[in-house]
Amino acid sequence: MNKENIDIKAFDINAKPADIDWKNLVFGYYPTDYNVRCDFKDGKWGDIYVSSSPNIDVHMAATCLHYGQEAFEGLKAYRGKDGKVRVFRMEKNAERFRESAEGICMEPLPVEKFCEMVRMAVKLNARFIPPYGTGASLYIRPLEIGMTPQVGVKAAREYTVVIFVSPVGAYFKTGFKPSKICISRQYDRVAPKGTGRFKIGGNYAASLRSGNLAHDKGYSAMLYLDPKEKKYLDECGPANFFAVKDGKYVTPASDSILPSITNLSLRQLARDMGLTVEERHIGLDELKDFSEAAACGTAAVCSPVLEIDDLDTGDTYVIARDGKPGPVTTSLYNTLLGIQFGEVEDKHNWCEVIE
Numbered sequence: 312m313n314k315e316n317i318d319i320k321a322f323d324i325n326a327k328p329a330d331i332d333w334k335n336l337v338f339g340y341y342p343t344d345y346n347v348r349c350d351f352k353d354g355k356w357g358d359i360y361v362s363s364s365p366n367i368d369v370h371m372a373a374t375c376l377h378y379g380q381e382a383f384e385g386l387k388a389y390r391g392k393d394g395k396v397r398v399f400r401m402e403k404n405a406e407r408f409r410e411s412a413e414g415i416c417m418e419p420l421p422v423e424k425f426c427e428m429v430r431m432a433v434k435l436n437a438r439f440i441p442p443y444g445t446g447a448s449l450y451i452r453p454l455e456i457g458m459t460p461q462v463g464v465k466a467a468r469e470y471t472v473v474i475f476v477s478p479v480g481a482y483f484k485t486g487f488k489p490s491k492i493c494i495s496r497q498y499d500r501v502a503p504k505g506t507g508r509f510k511i512g513g514n515y516a517a518s519l520r521s522g523n524l525a526h527d528k529g530y531s532a533m534l535y536l537d538p539k540e541k542k543y544l545d546e547c548g549p550a551n552f553f554a555v556k557d558g559k560y561v562t563p564a565s566d567s568i569l570p571s572i573t574n575l576s577l578r579q580l581a582r583d584m585g586l587t588v589e590e591r592h593i594g595l596d597e598l599k600d601f602s603e604a605a606a607c608g609t610a611a612v613c614s615p616v617l618e619i620d621d622l623d624t625g626d627t628y629v630i631a632r633d634g635k636p637g638p639v640t641t642s643l644y645n646t647l648l649g650i651q652f653g654e655v656e657d658k659h660n661w662c663e664v665i666e
């Protein structure tokens with residue numbers, strides 16, 4: 312079970328940072344000290360416990376290995392200018408984690424348990440929280456898997472939730488420099504009435520081939536089209552998509568995309584800036600009208616788009632005409648990061664300070 316006898320009170324959120332080259336961190340797995348776990352067994356969630364092992368003991372017939380019963384989340388903790396550690400909108404991630412679990416018939420973890428586990432995972436690994444000014448943050452990765460051994464295709468009766476953390480740098484190698492993305496009608500990430508709105512491993516497996524194709528051709532991501540008609544924009548690799556058209560913030564409304572918490576927040580910040588926000592179908596015929604566009608997500612933050620290439624027709628749509636991020640994207644990016652790093656007033660109470 313890998314249970315550690317840990318007294319969390321002995322841990323200090325202001326622990327001396329580990330000896331890491333923080334500025335050159337990539338977005339990847341970096342081993343840390345502890346992870347936090349909780350098991351669902353005999354019809355109930357047990358006590359939260361701590362492990363120092365990176366391994367999970369999984370039966371070879373467990374449903375997570377055969378039938379894809381796996382859901383995950385992604386959120387971040389930031390060391391602010393004032394030295395405080397903030398976690399961004401974790402209740403939203405907790406709620407989405409429940410929706411994803413229910414979407415594939417897994418037991419949903421109570422929101423309060425999720426939040427408590429996040430607080431513990433951050434505090435127990437405080438020495439891995441990147442110092443302010445390095446541009447890095449602590450990525451928090453919760454996951455849930457079906458543990459019951461069975462061969463019939465049905466949901467497990469037992470589940471395990473693990474939350475681990477990893478210090479990370481930028482997801483897109485170009486950071487805030489605009490990069491190219493592409494469109495292809497040859498691949499779908501998800502089915503029209505499938506599981507696209509859940510954060511489950513299967514969706515990401517289904518995106519690997521098209522993602523590799525995009526990367527091999529020098530694009531930072533594939534911009535997926537709606538899987539039914541292939542007429543509308545869906546989302547951008549592991550991130551949502553937004554554009555600026557006629558001064559408005561426009562972002563796809565679709566049943567087959569993940570409801571991004573970053574996008575939700577950017578829509579609010581755009582409204583706060585006085586912009587009109589439209590969440591609606593966005594047709595391919597509108598690509599030519601965008602003055603700005605970006606991929607947005609916890610990992611991607613707000614990554615500006617340089618151009619969109621249609622791999623099937625050969626058409627190219629240049630978005631960042633001067634090669635630089637546009638004013639709306641820049642302002643949204645600065646405000647979002649400012650809130651997360653405690654430099655801009657958190658008017659909507661999005662951050663929780665971990666003590």
Ligand code: PLP
Binds near residue numbers: 385550
């Ligand atoms: N869409 C997909 C497919 C993702 O994997 C992510 C990342 O979490 C997002 C969108 C962005 O969601 P969020 O802003 O909640 O991180």
Ligand code: COI
Binds near residue numbers: 385549609611
């Ligand atoms: C995130 O932004 O948190 C994600 O989960 C993206 C990830 C799949 C790298």
